[in-house]
Amino acid sequence: MATRSVYALAAAGIIEACRSTGDSRSLRRRILEVIRRAVPFDAYAWLMTDPETSVGSAPLADVPCMSELPDLIRLKYLTEVSRWTTLGDPPVARLQDATGGELARSRVWRELLHRYDVTDIASTVFRDRYGCWSFLDLWRIGDSGPFTAGDADFLAQAAAPVTEALRRSQAETFVVPAPAGRHRIDPLVLLLSPELVVRALTSKTQAYLRALVPPEGGRAPVPAAAYNVAAQLGAVEAGVDMSAPMARVHVADGLWVTLRAARIGESGEAEFVKVVEAGGC
Structure with missing residues (x-):
């Protein structure tokens, strides 16, 4: 002590x-x-x-x-x-x-x-x-x-x-505005299983994941931010917490993105996570 x-x-x-x-x-x-x-x-x-x-x-x-x-x-x-x-x-x-x-x-x-x-x-x-x-x-x-x-x-x-x-x-x-031409980005999509295993992702998603959580030693980026949003969706469905499954996060150079999660289908066989450009907090 x-x-x-x-x-x-x-x-x-x-x-x-x-x-x-x-x-x-x-x-x-x-x-x-x-x-x-x-x-x-x-x-x-x-x-x-x-x-x-x-x-x-x-x-x-x-x-x-x-x-x-x-x-x-x-x-x-x-x-x-x-x-x-x-x-x-x-x-x-x-x-x-x-x-x-x-x-x-x-x-x-x-x-x-x-x-x-x-x-x-x-x-x-x-x-x-x-x-x-x-x-x-x-x-x-x-x-x-x-x-x-x-x-x-x-x-x-x-x-x-x-x-x-x-x-x-x-x-x-x-304080530093996003560079010209980066004020908007195409929607980025991750498809996750109920266990949060990545099943599919759009082509540009990996680059943004690398910026969100920089990996070490040249490893593949870990979609931890997407895991958190999808996990919050699970918490909402379980009645643990009612806050929206959404998070805004700074990427770099004044650029922010928003992550959201929604369920695909009635059976809940997968999670749908969309990342889009957003304003500030």
């Missing part, structure tokens, strides 16, 4: 990190480095969200189950325990605390994360009067031990300055 001085130094570090400029991805990386000094973690998933719908759009993650990413996202949206859309004051929840130590009450843990020896998750939402800008899950795995009340208090106190910084990073994307 961190001492008061460690929490205080990290809190000052977060304020300093939030003052710096840059895109939301680099900002989140800097803040994670500071958080780790006071609240160690073994894995994380930090998503920007559409401020109106709270649907994830621009993920930054390092988790041990990347090979099962579609299932992770689908189950995350179907899980009501510690769901970011239900967090308010405080804006932090610890899975061990929320379940009374019965982690199986969490669907994503029961159906997936228990196989990765996840022992606790600290969830934080970054929301203000303008909307929900982001949510962060920090994981403890194996013998790391659960998050403490002190950890939760530290994350709760950090939420306000981090929220302001994330909102500012999004606003700065409108």
Whole structure:
């Protein structure tokens, strides 16, 4: 458990990190480095969200189950325990605390994360009067031990300055207008199975997916933003959350796109995800 001085130094570090400029991805990386000094973690998933719908759009993650990413996202949206859309004051929840130590009450843990020896998750939402800008899950795995009340208090106190910084990073994307000729793009379509497996996509979709979530090492782009929108559709159909399955996300150079999901057919054999150019948040 961190001492008061460690929490205080990290809190000052977060304020300093939030003052710096840059895109939301680099900002989140800097803040994670500071958080780790006071609240160690073994894995994380930090998503920007559409401020109106709270649907994830621009993920930054390092988790041990990347090979099962579609299932992770689908189950995350179907899980009501510690769901970011239900967090308010405080804006932090610890899975061990929320379940009374019965982690199986969490669907994503029961159906997936228990196989990765996840022992606790600290969830934080970054929301203000303008909307929900982001949510962060920090994981403890194996013998790391659960998050403490002190950890939760530290994350709760950090939420306000981090929220302001994330909102500012999004606003700065409108300072530079999109280059001429890029104000409109052709509709881009992904066809996903109910398990969020890509069945088909239009020719230009892959290039935009690469811009949305830059892959490492020349790997094929992962349609994580599309997974999130489709997963929200599943949450709506299951009655877990009623926000629209839609997210607006900045691609590059002032260009924003909107992702939407809808079901094809009555039987629900596939998801239809359309990406079109959109205005700002």
